Amino acid sequence: MPRSAPRLPVPALVLLAALACGGQARAQAQAYGLDPVHTRVVFAVDHAGFSKAIGTVSGSRGTLLFDPEDWTSARLEAQVPIAALDLGDERWNRAVLGRGLLDAERYPAARFVSERIEPLDADRAAVHGTLTLRGVTRPATLEVVFNALKRHPMPPFRRTVGFSATTTLSRAEFGIDAWPSMIGDTVELRIEAEATRIRGGYGQATPAPAPAAAPDRPATGDLPLPPPPEHESEQDPTP
Template sequence: MKRLVLAATLSLFAASAFAAPLSYKLDPNHTNVIAQWSHFGFSNPSLNFGQAAGTLVYDADEVSASSVEVTLPLSGLDSFVADFDQHLKSADFFDAAKFPAATFKSTRVEAAGDGRLKVTGDLTIKGITKPVVLDVTLNKAAEHPMAKRPAIGFDASATIKRSDFDLAMYVPNVSDEVKLRITTEAMVPKPDTAQ
């Protein structure tokens, strides 16, 4: 009988530990933040904000306790055209020498249906901060088969205006609206490291 009580107690403890909020570190090798816009109506180019770094806290039982904070170093910006990369980093656009990173910090996380979330947060580009709402889909939360640690993956999307962040060159011929598509994996760090 004592063994059964002990087993039941351990099971409840394990279940509550698994359900507790977990803090994950973004994996930059499996995170893409893609921006896409219309170029005079002829094409829809895109760029990737690479080398994303950040922390994600997810609480499946109390979604509102979840949060995300991300830094996007502009050194990782890649439009797939080297000359254009340099123009984007210039004072005409991101002014990366003065503002070397963009950031996003959540202010509210809400459930939006099965496996879906709405994440409201502050996006800061060129020192200008504006609220943005991300429509988020939870792809998977499980032990990563290679790392043998808890991992989580999300996709997200949003639309922002370049003019809100002093990036309005060539508007309206080059669209003011920019579509953002995000996919990310994040893992619980190893206990003995910051990675």
């Protein structure tokens, strides 16, 4: 009688099945490019205890590798054009973008790169990575909610994925420590993001360009914060 093939031990079978499933999951991961129009960063920071100053940044670009069935295979790299920040007032914008705070002339963009994805449930994950802001790189974790992955209902009907994310950071950890009695240290971030399928693969999306200064917004390096009073080192930079 022909000799039967040797049986693999159960642990080996489990390992092979896991490797096969992992290979299938990686094969299903698709590349997406962030939609700069429908991706927006909203931030809030304490203003002298009176209120939370709220600003937005539009125009973020980057690439995402994502498989909804396997969050751990996801990868994200995004650039946020800090120089496009808007607090609703030009004088306030110039003060915050100046060298005393964000120094947007020398550091016009922030960059987030994911390093590890921690699934929390079917629709939520903690995205651990690094954030580079004002030339300083620190660990950062985004709490991400998966909203949808489907064909967009408007032309060109591309497959689109959407997320909401939140995190907090300490501005002092990035060297942004001016005006501590006027501006809180904790910055709350909310991110609404959409990304569409791209053919070139992960990392092929065009990086965010440094936005040119608008005619009514001169280069931020020429706009230092207002000088402090004679016996005071902190003056409200807001108008």
